[in-house]
Amino acid sequence: MDLSADWVSLLGHLDRNVSSGRLSPDTATVTDLMSSYRVPGVSIAVGHVSGQVWATGYGVTGGETSTPVTAGTAFAACSISKHVAAFGALLLVQEGVLDLDTDVDTYLTSWQLLDRAGRQSRVTVRQLLAHTAGLSDTWYRGYAADRAPSLVQVLEGSGLTTTPPVRATLLPGSRFRYSGSHYSVLQQLVADATGTPFEDLMRTLVLRPLAMADSSFDRRFPHQRPQLVARGHHVGGTRVPGGWRVQPEAAAAGLWSTPSDLLRLDLEIARAAAGDSTLLGRDLATEMWTPQIAGGGYGLGTEIDDRAGRRRFGHTGLNVGYTCFSYVWPDSGTAVAAMTNSEDGWELLTSIRAAADRRYATDVPAAPLGDVTGRYLLRDDCPIDIAVTDGRLTFAAAGQPPVVLLAEPDGRHLHPGLDLEVRFRESDDGYVLELRQEGVTQTARSQ
Structure with a gap:
């Protein structure tokens, strides 16, 4: 398998219109699409469970001293943060520190989850991971570095926080409702349960064992390596003031990473589901890929496309200034991740993902x-x-x-x-x- 040759060809003939899922005659190069959608930079990595990896960058990081995007340029991983945090939480389940079906109040000591009437609401760790706890409908837009509240303030809706207090607002377990608030509670929960700051815990549990050396949940990370960080851009190409926003809601949206690092995680989950991981057991890996609501498209920290022959699992992300995705196609043992420094990046990413879908789909015989x-x-x-x-x-x-x-x-x-x-x-x-x-x-x- 020559990943480089495959992807140089695929990125030279991306479909402009991907709604059909088929390659149409109307194709464009990745740089053409970047120009059309005013995306300053994109980084892409492709990897196989055998260990092969191909990665490259296009365009520039943006900002006053813009430099070319490379495979080592870090981007905001946006909601893929949830996918990584879920993997870490499941490692704690495996170690017996957490139990998926135990009430979160068993672990929370710094803050309590209440409903809108101020009463305790029984919510489980599993429901947090699966977005089925019915918590406040929230999207986190981030803060300027000098105005970022603490996580507890985010949970309470106090101080400089721009989002409402996190509360149980729907019957827990009754339905799926995607909201970053679930992962803010998870972030506080794992810190309380282990007595370890969340960013340090994830570094020890996940990032170091998977050799994700260019990744961090620490909000100081981009400031420590500014020449290796892509600056965010709003719709239309306007720069995000300061280059990026700070996310105290690290588990929900605060990871900094590269596509090469992200696919290391998805390939490890694929190995785990096959029983070949030294980190995570098969049963818990399979839970990540199992819809937690019947007929749904979300497992434990994982977006699921379970169509026969086209199965893929992973996560997408959108923060102020950034878009991204990281997926694994387990039937082919291949993962693809791509990240942009633009809110206009999703059309480009959709074309890249459609190319991967076509390349890594497997044939399924039709029933007589x-x-x-x-x-x-x-x-x-x-x-x-x-x-x-x-x-x-x-x-x-x-x-x-x-x-x-x-x-x-x-x-x-x-x-x-x-x-x-x-x-x-x-x-x-x-x-x-x-x-x-x-x-x-x-x-x-x-x-």
């Missing part, structure tokens, strides 16, 4: 049409009938007229008029229908 016909039950009030007409599958659900599904070579069947994708997965007692809409997969059993 005659074997999958019949009735499937999505819910008691939502039966789905699958039949074959003139050699093509028809789909009829909950009183809707039947439609002919469009067959794809990879075993998927698409509804001609809806955002709806159908796949059949063989099980011990026949086939299961997987129905995917808006990135969420639901399963229906044959009757």
Whole structure:
């Protein structure tokens, strides 16, 4: 496998329009897209579980003394911080310091989690990791270095904090609601449980063992190596004053890193899920990749795309001034991470990720049409009938007229008029229908 040759070619022919998931004739180079979206710099790394790594940078760091972006340039890792923090928390679970299903109040000593009426609300460590604790809906925008509050002030909503107090506002465990507030509680919890500052704990548990030498949760990190840090840019290319913002909410959004470091983590999780990691056991690694709400797309600190043949796991991120993603495609044993110093970077990153999806997808044989016909039950009030007409599958659900599904070579069947994708997965007692809409997969059993 020649990662360098693969990616030099892929980055020279990125799809401008990635909504279909297919490469269209309208392609552009990575530098063309950077120019189109006014992205000053991007760094990309690709790695394989065998140990091969290829990394490069494009563009400039920005700022008054701008320098070229290299593989060693650090960027704000934004919400990928959650993915790294979750790995560290699971190592504490493995050591017996934490238990996934224990009330967080067992560990918190510096602060207490309350509901809006000031009463204690039972929330577990698992629910924090999975964004199912129902905590305050918050996005952290960061602070100027001389105005950053402490984490406890963020949790209390006091001092110079610009976000509301962290409270339980939904029934814990009832639904998924993504919010950085879950990881602010987790950050305080692991510090209280171990008696160790969060940034020091993560350095010892995660960053050093994985040789993530260019990464840190310490807010002083970018100031200690300013020539090796990419400066953030707002939409339209305006520089972020001071170059970047300080994030006291380190577990949620405060990691500084490089793509090469980030893929080290995702490849280690892939090894762990295969039982080949010396750090994390298979069961806990598998939990990271298991939806914690049925049909959902989030595990423990991990975004999940579980489509057969296109499985990938990891995290995306957006901070003021930065965008990024880090994913592993476990069926091919390959991880890709990319980071930009621009809020306009997501369109570019989406094109890069789509290229990786196409490159690392694996073939899944289509189920024989005659074997999958019949009735499937999505819910008691939502039966789905699958039949074959003139050699093509028809789909009829909950009183809707039947439609002919469009067959794809990879075993998927698409509804001609809806955002709806159908796949059949063989099980011990026949086939299961997987129905995917808006990135969420639901399963229906044959009757």
